[in-house]
Amino acid sequence: xxxxxxxxxxAGWPTNGANKILAKRHRTERNFRRLGxxxxxxxxxxxxxxxxxxxxxxxxxFIQTTITLDINFEQEILDPKDTRSPETLKAASYGSxxxxxxxxxxxxxxxRIELRRLFGLISKGAVQELRNAVLAxxxxxxxxxxxxxxxxxxxxxxxKGYISRDVVEQDRRIKNNEIVWIDRLxxxxxxxxxxxxxxxxxxxxxxxxxAGILGAMVGSLxxxxxxxxxxxPIGVMSAIYLEEFAPKNKLTDVIEVNINNLAAVPSIVFGxxxxxxxxxxxxxxxxxxxxxxxxxxxxxxxxxxxxxxASIRAVPGSIRNAALGLGASKQQAVFHHVLPxxxxxxxxxxxxxxxxxxGETAPLLMIGMVAFxxxxxxxxxxxxxxxxxxxxxxxxxxxxxxxxxxxxxIMVLLSFLVFMNAAAVLLRKKxxxxx
Amino acid sequence: xxxxxxxxxxxVYYGKKQALKGVNLDIPENQITALIGPSGCxxxxxxxxxxxxxxxxxxxxxxxxxxxxxxxxxxPQIDEVYLRARVGMVxxxxxxxxxxxxxxxxxxxxxxxxxxxxxxxxxxVLASLEKAGLLAEVQxxxxxxxxxxSGGQQQRLCIARALAAxxxxxxxxxxxxxxxxxxxxxxxxxxxxLRASYTIIIVTHSMQQAxxxxxxxxxxxxxxxxxxxxxxxxxTSPQDSRTQGYITGRFG
Numbered sequence: 001x002x003x004x005x006x007x008x009x010x011a012g013w014p015t016n017g018a019n020k021i022l023a024k025r026h027r028t029e030r031n032f033r034r035l036g037x038x039x040x041x042x043x044x045x046x047x048x049x050x051x052x053x054x055x056x057x058x059x060x061x062f063i064q065t066t067i068t069l070d071i072n073f074e075q076e077i078l079d080p081k082d083t084r085s086p087e088t089l090k091a092a093s094y095g096s097x098x099x100x101x102x103x104x105x106x107x108x109x110x111x112r113i114e115l116r117r118l119f120g121l122i123s124k125g126a127v128q129e130l131r132n133a134v135l136a137x138x139x140x141x142x143x144x145x146x147x148x149x150x151x152x153x154x155x156x157x158x159x160k161g162y163i164s165r166d167v168v169e170q171d172r173r174i175k176n177n178e179i180v181w182i183d184r185l186x187x188x189x190x191x192x193x194x195x196x197x198x199x200x201x202x203x204x205x206x207x208x209x210x211a212g213i214l215g216a217m218v219g220s221l222x223x224x225x226x227x228x229x230x231x232x233p234i235g236v237m238s239a240i241y242l243e244e245f246a247p248k249n250k251l252t253d254v255i256e257v258n259i260n261n262l263a264a265v266p267s268i269v270f271g272x273x274x275x276x277x278x279x280x281x282x283x284x285x286x287x288x289x290x291x292x293x294x295x296x297x298x299x300x301x302x303x304x305x306x307x308x309x310a311s312i313r314a315v316p317g318s319i320r321n322a323a324l325g326l327g328a329s330k331q332q333a334v335f336h337h338v339l340p341x342x343x344x345x346x347x348x349x350x351x352x353x354x355x356x357x358x359g360e361t362a363p364l365l366m367i368g369m370v371a372f373x374x375x376x377x378x379x380x381x382x383x384x385x386x387x388x389x390x391x392x393x394x395x396x397x398x399x400x401x402x403x404x405x406x407x408x409x410i411m412v413l414l415s416f417l418v419f420m421n422a423a424a425v426l427l428r429k430k431x432x433x434x435x
Numbered sequence: 436x437x438x439x440x441x442x443x444x445x446x447v448y449y450g451k452k453q454a455l456k457g458v459n460l461d462i463p464e465n466q467i468t469a470l471i472g473p474s475g476c477x478x479x480x481x482x483x484x485x486x487x488x489x490x491x492x493x494x495x496x497x498x499x500x501x502x503x504x505x506x507x508x509x510x511p512q513i514d515e516v517y518l519r520a521r522v523g524m525v526x527x528x529x530x531x532x533x534x535x536x537x538x539x540x541x542x543x544x545x546x547x548x549x550x551x552x553x554x555x556x557x558x559x560v561l562a563s564l565e566k567a568g569l570l571a572e573v574q575x576x577x578x579x580x581x582x583x584x585s586g587g588q589q590q591r592l593c594i595a596r597a598l599a600a601x602x603x604x605x606x607x608x609x610x611x612x613x614x615x616x617x618x619x620x621x622x623x624x625x626x627x628x629l630r631a632s633y634t635i636i637i638v639t640h641s642m643q644q645a646x647x648x649x650x651x652x653x654x655x656x657x658x659x660x661x662x663x664x665x666x667x668x669x670x671t672s673p674q675d676s677r678t679q680g681y682i683t684g685r686f687g
Contacts, residue, residue: 248493318530322593324491326543326600327520336542337532 058407064196065151094130123150125210153401208401219384226293235304263302271363287368287383296357307349311342344431351424361388439464445499469645472655486522523597529589531581543600567595587618607637
């Protein structure tokens with residue numbers, strides 16, 4: 001009787017012994033799922049911390065404090081000979097105009113030390129603002145107008161609440177008398193906070209309140225452009241040759257291993273190679289996007305080759321056979337069929353390689369793109385810097401106001417990266433081929 | 436009748452491994468020749484010699500002579516690309532390009548410059564689809580992607596695509612092995628119709644298929660041709676005991 005039962009149990013539903021194994025299996029499966037979930041949660045928490053801290057520090061970089069003053073565009077100071085020639089207007093002392101306006105606003109301030117502090121409320125970049133306004137409209141000369149001027153970085157920090165009134169005076173960048181002046185200006189509604197357009201339209205500066213990232217953005221653009229036009233065609237062609245045409249022998253094996261190795265070489269080594277090759281041998285201009293782009297192209301090349309080879313290999317052999325069987329030449333088979341089918345994958349790999357290049361700092365430090373450059377580069381041979389190097393430079397600056405600029409620049413860089421990677425994903429989704 | 440293809444002492448090596456050992460075979464024009472035999476016997480290898488598709492395989496070496504229409508196709512002066520336009524091929528698994536039905540069929544005329552203008556190309560595409568018995572089914576969706584068709588339709592599309600290259604000879608490597616019986620019947624019917632204008636060599640694992648459609652059958656075994664002759668004769672009174680064993684299902 002029992003024997004028969006046991007036998008039925010064996011053939012049918014699990015017995016007690018098997019139940020234990022099953023329970024264990026379910027348990028490990030649950031644990032594994034929990035483990036994965038935990039890993040993802042930790043990763044997301046870290047990412048959220050990063051984003052919150054960057055955005056929390058950086059959002060104020062997009063806001064700027066201005067002070068409105070009644071500016072008397074005195075003929076005596078700006079254009080004593082009444083020529084209105086651009087040269088005179090460019091060279092005129094706009095600083096005196098601003099100082100006069102501050103003196104009129106605060107007539108009680110007399111001592112030299114106090115006056116220096118008073119003048120310090122306005123950014124040194126304000127001179128440029130007035131000059132531009134007068135050059136654009138010389139009729140301003142001889143009139144008195146309310147004019148909005150950029151405040152100095154300390155005022156900006158104070159208004160944004162990064163400098164506290166409660167700190168002892170000698171530890172505070174903004175002194176007591178300055179607080180009195182600022183309060184008075186605020187009561188007159190002369191202090192405004194505005195969207196900081198200059199952050200996106202200006203080049204770098206020693207004055208944080210006028211420093212912008214356009215120079216670095218343009219530099220990054222030129223550099224990436226050079227990287228792309230060098231590494232994309234070379235990378236894709238190498239991949240096609242290696243996958244479709246090269247004989248499979250020891251030599252191609254060696255090449256394959258070396259390409260994989262190159263992809264893992266630290267980027268600083270590519271920087272050194274760039275110095276040796278492009279600066280010392282080819283004598284290309286230092287600090288230029290051309291050299292930066294070439295150096296980053298060396299670095300991006302293996303990534304593109306590996307991605308392109310993988311996606312070329314993913315095209316089924318039956319497609320090649322079909323084309324060859326119809327009398328297409330090998331090249332026709334590759335360019336008419338294999339390449340179009342593998343292009344989405346190749347482009348995805350290229351974009352990922354380029355976004356790596358966009359975030360790369362070390363090799364560019366080696367070729368001198370770390371220089372302090374105020375002008376927006378006008379071409380690939382002009383000295384320039386790039387976004388990540390700009391972040392590095394600002395993070396290294398002592399002024400408190402550069403902290404927010406650093407985070408602001410990181411936000412800009414991150415949004416570029418997110419944009420590029422999203423493009424890569426969309427591209428893959430859109431052109432994904434089902435066989 | 437002069438054979439259109441004549442293979443003389445053909446040996447094929449993949450690296451050091453010999454896949455074909457001195458095969459001799461004459462293939463008559465406008466007939467269907469079936470190559471049968473167990474897996475790995477070299478019948479597909481032989482088929483791929485006839486349009487030099489073996490050239491695309493790394494480490495593959497072909498010895499002996501293959502005369503197609505009076506020319507040795509392994510002569511260095513012969514362009515294998517031109518050869519493949521004359522000797523079309525249909526593969527085991529339907530492999531339409533992931534392009535429109537029209538573009539699939541138009542591909543060969545385009546690369547070989549067979550059509551002078553758009554109208555001629557259109558006519559060629561329609562004629563090829565018609566010959567492949569597919570036109571009625573796809574007439575109003577020529578610009579749909581070829582891979583959206585059913586398996587049997589895809590295979591007939593591949594046949595139409597091969598016909599558009601205007602070959603004299605069509606090689607078929609187990610064209611029905613991925614198809615269901617109904618699709619298989621349609622393709623077989625098509626192959627029989629094509630015999631009037633083309634010489635067809637078909638590799639098949641189905642003895643019934645070989646018996647149904649072919650006029651000549653060659654039995655391959657371990658890289659050699661064991662027996663070749665009229666299909667009827669090979670299937671009803673095989674001379675060799677191995678052939679008999681294979682066709683009666685005792686091995687293979």
